[in-house]
Amino acid sequence: MKTMAKTALLIGSVLLTAGCLADEHPRLLMTPADVRDIVEHVDESPSFVRVLTETQATVDGYFAELPDVPLPRDAGGGYTHERHKRNGISIMQTGTLFLLTGEERYAEYARDLLLAYSEMYPSLGEHPRKKEQTPGRLFWQSLNEAMWLVYAIQGYDAIYDYLDHETRAAIEGDLLRPMADFLSVGQPQTFDKIHNHGTWAVAAVGMTGYVIGDDSYVRKALYGLNGDGEAGFLRQLDLLFSPDGYYNEGPYYQRFALMPFVVFARAVELNNPELEIFRHRDGVLLKAIYACIDLSYANLFFPINDAIKDKGLATVELRYGLSIAYALTGDRTLLDVAREQGTFVLTGDAFSMARAIDAGDVEPYPYNSILFRDGTVGDRGALAVLRHGEGHEHQALVLKATAQGLGHGHFDRLSFLYYDQGDEIVYDYGAARFLNVEQKYGGHYLPENTTWAKQTVAHNTLVVDEQSHFDGSASEGEEHDPEILIFESNADLQIVGAIMNGAYDDVSFRRTQVMLDGVAADSALVVDVLTALSPNPHQYDLPLHFRGQIVAMSHQPESNARLEPLGEDNGYQHLWHRATADLDAGDSFGMTWLNDGRFYSYTTLAPVDSQAVFAEIGANDPNFNLIQGQALILRVPEADTYSFVSVLESHGEYNGTDEYTVGNYPAVTTVERYSENGADVIRLVTDSGEETLLAMSYDPDAGTEHSVTVGTREIIWSGYYRVIRTGGVAE
């Protein structure tokens, strides 16, 4: 096996260099040279000085007296949980402040807190509110314990030289070694698992090994408990990211997983430079850092799968990630993102970055259209990110054609998200969870995460017969990945196409989404064709979860005098059925809504008798756990193979401050579909009479020719698609 041979070679090298660890501290994220650099040049970066001063103020306040070190009692969000979390971070902060200010009281703070933990830790059994699978001692789950150690070991490293031998012996003997042992040999099921919880564990244990000079910890961290490379950090690097740096649970967990990866890798780079860890697998760690940036809009991550929606680029994980990436690449566009973060971690890398920002070296970060392949070798579908325009207000469209994404994955194959003018317009609900809010189910995932947020109808994709994809089985979902048919991006157009087989027994579905410039006045038009392919009749629902206030509709819906849930199960029980508009075969249904001063118009064709159903989130929610929202559901009561053809246009402006409204009607007034042999021509005509034809064969083969008759014209093209701008209404 190729991977095994490579790993074996690396094991050899680490053995050779294990004894060569420099006898200096700090040695994890900073070197003594970094410390000297900061101390000498700190005045060159006012923003770093500001963060340093703020950190001092915070720490000084916190250490007015020795912080409480309570016996473990509470689960996540509770007092002892939050207290220990903060203490762990404080150990790192005080140690770092000691290095950067030279003030001994900071070293004493760190030492006293470490000693307090050293006194308590040996007596702790398992946590009274332990999670069964992964119990901790200080915390309810060992994950938090590993995170604690990742922070605390940095503080210990920082004050190592300040401590006398006896104190070191106490801290290492009673706290650091027992904790590292507990996190490694004490729970092999986590430590050797190829999973982000495992990464936290190996990072904590490996960093501890570096600081206390015990290579056995380092070796376990890098190659797994039995040292064969089938587990451990390098194996995780090989398996947990796709070749494009995509993490298979999605960006929310990618950010979380990234932290131990980059922090530990930075320590490995310092202590085992011969491993060239940042070049490992064609530089996958750097790709993963960049991916985090590219998987965001308006500084927030695309909230696919289980995601807390307020997470974004300003998180501490990305502060570490960006500073390390900048240190490795010198890429000035990273400074653009870092400046938006508004604060810095206190490392040498971050200081270099802050200094460069303050010196005005910033260049705009280029947010581009990118396809992120999923899966270890990149063959398990992809997340497609299409972007048009520049800056904060650009348009972005995300097509989720990834693999299931383990236990945090949602049943949302080929769902999409759409952003414009800095806002989410067609959105993903994210997770049903109030993280760290104890009153809300202890801060855990809420029951509604399963009954609503994961279900297909909670997303912007096809639901067949009111059943979720794979009937809601994650293990089944892991067996079936979408296939990408096309992905292209050029100045005029961005296009992605994918097909999904296996989400339903006898229904496949294919979706092609195009962002087309030059049709509407002031935005790229989104054209969306979703085709369900089946030999048998089914009910097809296509939800559109949108933000904003409806201002106009082509059909007056029939409102229900009382509201009932839209269905019994699979998420439908959480939707109130508000109104229904009946669409006759041949109709085109249009709706305009207003969000944050911008208008959005959605036009969709109804080739058969169908319905536009209006729904609101909130039914069967006795504890007010669900967040208000609305959806338009296009419902086709019975069809076998069927295409949803829709156009979404962003237009105009409502300005309340200056009291004007422009462009409140969409430019596209006609949408038609002409179809032959499975190929389509979508005909678009604007209010000024401009005609655009979008021909699509859905056949990636560039060599095959297709033709569709549009009135008296025969449209002929080769390959997946062609855009024909006739410049006027030709007939």
Add this chain to the structure above:
Amino acid sequence: MKTMAKTALLIGSVLLTAGCLADEHPRLLMTPADVRDIVEHVDESPSFVRVLTETQATVDGYFAELPDVPLPRDAGGGYTHERHKRNGISIMQTGTLFLLTGEERYAEYARDLLLAYSEMYPSLGEHPRKKEQTPGRLFWQSLNEAMWLVYAIQGYDAIYDYLDHETRAAIEGDLLRPMADFLSVGQPQTFDKIHNHGTWAVAAVGMTGYVIGDDSYVRKALYGLNGDGEAGFLRQLDLLFSPDGYYNEGPYYQRFALMPFVVFARAVELNNPELEIFRHRDGVLLKAIYACIDLSYANLFFPINDAIKDKGLATVELRYGLSIAYALTGDRTLLDVAREQGTFVLTGDAFSMARAIDAGDVEPYPYNSILFRDGTVGDRGALAVLRHGEGHEHQALVLKATAQGLGHGHFDRLSFLYYDQGDEIVYDYGAARFLNVEQKYGGHYLPENTTWAKQTVAHNTLVVDEQSHFDGSASEGEEHDPEILIFESNADLQIVGAIMNGAYDDVSFRRTQVMLDGVAADSALVVDVLTALSPNPHQYDLPLHFRGQIVAMSHQPESNARLEPLGEDNGYQHLWHRATADLDAGDSFGMTWLNDGRFYSYTTLAPVDSQAVFAEIGANDPNFNLIQGQALILRVPEADTYSFVSVLESHGEYNGTDEYTVGNYPAVTTVERYSENGADVIRLVTDSGEETLLAMSYDPDAGTEHSVTVGTREIIWSGYYRVIRTGGVAE
């Protein structure tokens, strides 16, 4: 009559000075000296240069060819309406740019556009979509025509010296005089009305008189059509603002009304300085400008009555208002507000302000607790603004104890609004209207403005027997004003109390609200006692319209499996009845919610069997005109005299970015009421055992002594209230 005598005197003086108008242009908002000052010193204000450059870019783009001057056709929001609006502003802009840049093309732009209007105007009859009461010619309503002239006359004034005699004759003879005649003698019902539409008309006509040197227009503008001072600008100044500068329709219309007042007053100041217009009525115009600032939170106006909620300090009206106020006062705290506006009008006053801001002269604007008396002589109730804390995140509470406020008034006596951390927390729906959005009922007030937004249940105040105040009759409402009982503000406490008689036949109600510092950890506590006084049994509802997500409740409510409207009429038909919690006599109902990272806890006493009803906005809304929202309604099914005693606490922080939660439980754990002879002691105990007693007699007489027994203690005090901090739980 005193007012008449004064007016007569002023008429005398204007007659004397009418011939003395300087023979210079411009002469409205700027003088030739102002122009020279800007031209010579513009480089001293980069922000003014920026606005100047932006305006040039906008105007250059707009005048790439002569703008369309279409025949009037559309109502508000439509093409011809918006086009004429923009053309009027463009005439002013181009004229001003000519003065400030000296580039002749700008003068030509203004001239050509004025000539185009001169050609069209004489042929226009009434607008094809005219408003019956107040038809316009260029616009559907004459109000817009007056606004057009207020702008256009400034442009004409700016290029007056540039034009030859023949051109002036054409513009004045075919456009300015006919329009001024139409707006004055042509529609006396508006011109002589004491109303903001009248102010726009007199401003337009008066400014035209100054520029074309025709004193008859000026006289009509100042003293009404027949010149007796019973109408006209001075009369409007006497009647439309309260002595505190409060405008009786509320801040949204105050801003709108302010524009013609301040712009015309500035022109009067230049042309008839002997009128000392800004000293008129003890400087009421300056008070009105300051009031606009003080009637806002986070730069948005308190949205009481018919109000579009995105209106605030950044509007053009306040740009004029602030620059003029700064010119008159030199008050540097105004610069703080002006800086937030982000842009400037192009006048000499604004230039002085911009230069001062750029020179760093800004001082923080002091947002204070203020009582704004309503009514011409200040005897028709008041709007109370209580504030605690400083800066963007301070707490504010507004008690609406004003008079009806004419046709735009809502039926919301003693309703309140609460703000914290930059957000509205307990809110007012404002108007049901999408201004300028033609698809929404032509941009007019929606039918739901009457059926929902004006109704009492849409506000945070008492509803008796599901009937609105005054049974929804504005004329009846004008007959009954609230009475202010107390208003005090000091470092520890802000308090307001008011009583309302006449909103219901046999129910009066009194409300006292206190912001009390030093009880909760990190905010002032709001204590709210609303007492309904009646000899007969009624159903009492007290709604609380709040922003955020419920995270905990003391009582598990019973959710309805299907939603029905909460009632039949008076706004209740627009509320879905979502859930009900039954409260037993003696219970205390508590609810915590989370909004934008901050927790809010509301605790209310249930001395009798009652209910907490949960409702959502949106029933009977076939056109999706209503904006989603929720309310808690405390419902007492049957009582005569009854007190709602509630406490609202802002606390803690949820930080999603850095993943921590602090202070998610309220500090106040006990709320009790002890009552004797109509006086109350509210007993508050915090989780740390601190006890505070708030004694209230509701009797403004400082000399009367009151006493209430609390357990074994007799609490004795004089006057309306007393706060007793016992420092611990005494019993």
